[in-house]
Amino acid sequence: MKKLLLSGLLVSSLVFTGCFKDDDTPIIIEEITIIQNGGDTEENPVIDVSGAITANTTWTNNNIYKINQKVVVDAGATLTIQEGTIIKGTPGTGSLASALIIARGSKINAVGTASEPIIFTSTSDNIEVGQTAGTNLDENDRGLWGGLIVLGNAPCSFSGDIPEAQIEGIPADDTFGLYGGTDAADNSGVLSYISIRHGGALIGEGNEINGLTLGGVGNGTIINNIEVVANVDDGIEFFGGTVNASNLLVWAQGDDGLDIDQAYSGTIDNAVVVLGDFSDHAFEIDGPEGSATGSFTLQNATIIGNTVTENGEYADYRSGATGATNNIYAYGFKASSDIELDNDGVATNYNDGLLTFGTWEIVLPAGVTDVVNVFVNKAETVTVTGFGDSASVVTQGTQTVGAITSMLAWTYANTVGNLGF
Incomplete structure (x- = not known):
């Protein structure tokens, strides 16, 4: 594109005029913004995107893509995102909240690299093309847009044994929010080297969008090297499905770091959760809601607490x-943080060997003298024995288990949070 020489101005020009055809298909508006920076002229192309993506589409790293409200990749279409591409969501709540939704039957092919991750952030972020971080936001800036939602046809356990359900964070009358099915090997594409920042817009009271929401995603999908920073709700939530995920990092989420629900039955491997000043649990693990069952594996993880946050728990195992x-x-x-069995159902599963705990190595907080005291059974009527017996006390830096943190050295969290990976 021809470079325009302007001085001391910020100019926007519309390449197309946005409107809707009779069939409500959105026309994409391309906005070219030229900004004076330090005496040099730069082009920062911004592509406005809204509505449905109905054909195979590629987003490239020489543009910034601005998500307006819900952008939905429809069944049969594939969205390919080039490494280093920046996607920014607009502010808004309720039906106006912005999110990129990969609907059932569609795919996303988003493959970044360690040096050129694909970045999802807010329009408030001053990050520009070719950069990996802006300068005006930090881990305490949350809820500035929605998040990334991937929906599939893999099995889930729903209350009432219904075959499908509406994903959390999408209004009930938006049918593109449906997920669940019978195909354990369902393939929703690839997510690799993705950084998701400053999301979690409010949909309704107590209902926010997660940084990365995975609803009924099958194990034909590839998910690795993902970070979520400064999300209002959970960092990554697995609603059923069978997808495996590795090399994950969540930092400064407002609720839980990794959340499992509805009989998720995949493997989460090599993960780090770093609690912020307003975080709740590092792990929140729920079971099935209907008669369908499934068992998760969560292994090789490092969880880093926070002494400021009001809650700041290690993990909560709930709902069977x-x-x-x-x-x-x-x-x-x-010292008040714990790893808990929340109710009779999950305590019974522990006793029956359906919920197991391998090695935990814990640096004890001041005031805690026995590692077993970190493990708490809160069931009303079911007693357990041996809960916490597989845990041991270590000093920081002498651990033999946990995440291989060097795999996450590429992350924004490691760079700006000085995590030392």
Whole structure:
């Protein structure tokens, strides 16, 4: 594109005029913004996107893509995103909240690299083309847009044994929010080297969009090297499905770091959760809601606490959860923080060997003298024995389990949060 020489001005020009055809198909508006920076002239092309993507589409890293409200990749279409591409969501709540939604039957092919991750952030972020970070936002800037939602046809366990459900964070009358099915090997595409920042817009009271929402996503989908920073709600939530995910990092979320629901039965491997000043649990693990069952595996994770946050728990196992948690390293938590069995159902599953705990290595907070005291059974009527027996006390830096944090050295969180990976 021809470079325009302007001085001391910010100019916007519309390449197309946005409107709607008779069939409500949105026309994409391309806005070219030329900004004076330090005496040099730069072009920062911004592509406005709204409505449905109905054909195979590619977003390239020489543009910034601005998501207006809900952008939905329809069934049969594939959205390809080039490494280093920046996507910015607009502010808004309720039906106006912005999100990129990969609907059932569609695919996303978003493959970044360690040096050129694909970045989802807010229009408030001053990051520009070719950069990996802006300068005006930090881990305390949350809820500035929605998030990334991927929906599939893999099995889930729903209340009432219904075959499909509406995903959390999308209004009930938007049918593109449906997920769930019978195809465990369903393929929603590839997410690799993705950074999702400053999301979690409010849909309704107590209902926010997660940084990355995975609803009924099958194990034909590839998910690795993902970070979520400064989201109002959970960092990454797995609603059922069978997808495996590795090399994950969540920092400064407002609720839970990794959240499992509806009989998710995949494997989460090599993960780090770093609690912020307003975070709740590092892990929140729920079980099935209907008769369908499934067991998760969560392994090789490092969780870093926060002594300022009001809650700041290690993990909460609830609602009849079944699965295995292995090789966890934890430090930096408050003395009041715990790993808990929340109710009779999950305590029974623990007793029956359906919920298991492998090695945990914990740096004890001041005031805690026995690691077993970190493990708490809150069931009303079911007693358990041996809960916490697989845990041991370590000093920081001497752990033998946990995440291989060098795999996450590429992340924004590591760079600006000085995590030392």
